Amino acid sequence: GAGVSQSPSNKVTEKGKDVELRCDPISGHTALYWYRQSLGQGLEFLIYFQGNSAPDKSGLPSDRFSAERTGGSVSTLTIQRTQQEDSAVYLCASSSSPTVTYNEQFFGPGTRLTVL
Amino acid sequence: QQQVKQSPQSLIVQKGGISIINCAYENTAFDYFPWYQQFPGKGPALLIAIRPDVSEKKEGRFTISFNKSAKQFSLHIMDSQPGDSATYFCACEQVTSGSRLTFGEGTQLTVNP
Numbered sequence: 001g002a003g004v005s006q007s008p009s010n011k012v013t014e015k016g017k018d019v020e021l022r023c024d025p026i027s028g029h030t031a032l033y034w035y036r037q038s039l040g041q042g043l044e045f046l047i048y049f050q051g052n053s054a055p056d057k058s059g060l061p062s063d064r065f066s067a068e069r070t071g072g073s074v075s076t077l078t079i080q081r082t083q084q085e086d087s088a089v090y091l092c093a094s095s096s097s098p099t100v101t102y103n104e105q106f107f108g109p110g111t112r113l114t115v116l
Numbered sequence: 117q118q119q120v121k122q123s124p125q126s127l128i129v130q131k132g133g134i135s136i137i138n139c140a141y142e143n144t145a146f147d148y149f150p151w152y153q154q155f156p157g158k159g160p161a162l163l164i165a166i167r168p169d170v171s172e173k174k175e176g177r178f179t180i181s182f183n184k185s186a187k188q189f190s191l192h193i194m195d196s197q198p199g200d201s202a203t204y205f206c207a208c209e210q211v212t213s214g215s216r217l218t219f220g221e222g223t224q225l226t227v228n229p
Contacts (some may be wrong), residue, residue, distance in 0.1 A: 004159070033216065042122075042205060042219040043160070050214055059216075091159050095215065102148045102167070102211060107159030 002026075004108035006092050012114045013082055021077040021111045025094030032075050033095075033105060034067060038088040046090075049075065082115045089113070119143055122206050122220025130228050135193040137223045139206035142187065146208040148215070149182065151191050154203045154222075163204070164191070196227045 005024045013019050025032050034046040045059040049069040060066070064082075069075040079086055089112050093105040122139045129135050139149075150165035166173045166180040166189065173180045179192040193200055206220040 031214065035217070035219075042120075042221040043217070045216045045218065048214050048216050056214055056216065093159070102165070102209070103215065104150075104162045104165075105215070105217060107152075107161065109157065109159050 004092055004094055004106050006090075006108040006111050008111060009109065010112045010114075012116065014116050015084060016081055018078065018080045019082055019113065021079075021090050021113070023075045023077070023092030023094075023108060025073065025075070025092070026106055027073075029094035029096050029106075030072070031095045031103075032069055033093045034075070034077050035091045035093065036088045037091055037110070043091065046077070079113075082113075084115050087113055087115045119218050120206060120208050120220045122223060124223060125221065126224040126226070128226045128228065129196050131196065131198060133196050133227075135191075135196045135200070135225055135227070137191045137204055137206070137225070138188065139190065139220050140186075140188045141208050141218075143208065143210070143218075144187070145210050145213075146218070147211055148209040149180070149189050150207050150209065150217070151178075151180065152205045152207060152219075154205065160205060193225075196225075198227045198229050201225055201227050 007022045030051045032049045035043040047067045048056040064080045067077045089110040091110045093107045095103040095105045151163045152160035153163045154160040177194045182189040204223045207217040
């Protein structure tokens with residue numbers, strides 16, 4: 001595929017359940033980011049992966065949130081024991097060589113998570 | 117603490133008019149300032165960006181004006197068109213910190229025909 005893809009596009013879950021959100025970045029992009037967009041809010045940084053380096057987890061709002069990136073490609077964002085305040089659109093972005101020069105981040109369409 | 121403040125929250129202009137969106141930042145370590153455009157149901161897409169060593173950048177109908185001393189920058193959309201109706205986000209980036217983006221709150225632009 002030419003762009004960043006995310007799945008599922010929509011996820012409805014019950015409070016207390018765990019959810020997994022998937023991101024397939026653009027092939028060859030070494031950097032991958034997760035952001036959260038709450039209703040009527042801007043985008044909030046969650047976590048950043050760059051190559052084989054330890055991820056920057058400084059934006060994760062609580063220890064219920066975790067993410068991994070396997071083989072330097074696909075990433076999964078996991079939210080455990082979901083709460084209603086976790087309802088948001090979760091966006092994934094990828095870019096190439098972000099620490100060397102200014103590189104555009106390409107965003108996926110997002111996963112809309114609704115916690116009932 | 118909101119590091120990037122964006123205004124207005126919403127903006128309505130007539131076709132052919134000028135749309136102006138403003139952003140102010142606090143962290144002087146930011147070194148790249150992109151604007152993203154987002155249509156409903158889509159992810160944001162880069163529209164135009166500027167580095168702090170220039171005061172203005174123009175691409176077609178879109179212009180960024182940058183004031184480093186005031187820590188402010190703005191997006192100007194000339195000859196606004198209905199197809200420009202979208203949400204616009206300013207962002208700030210620090211390349212040495214992995215280019216994570218710090219976004220403003222967004223501006224909902226509506227261009228009436």
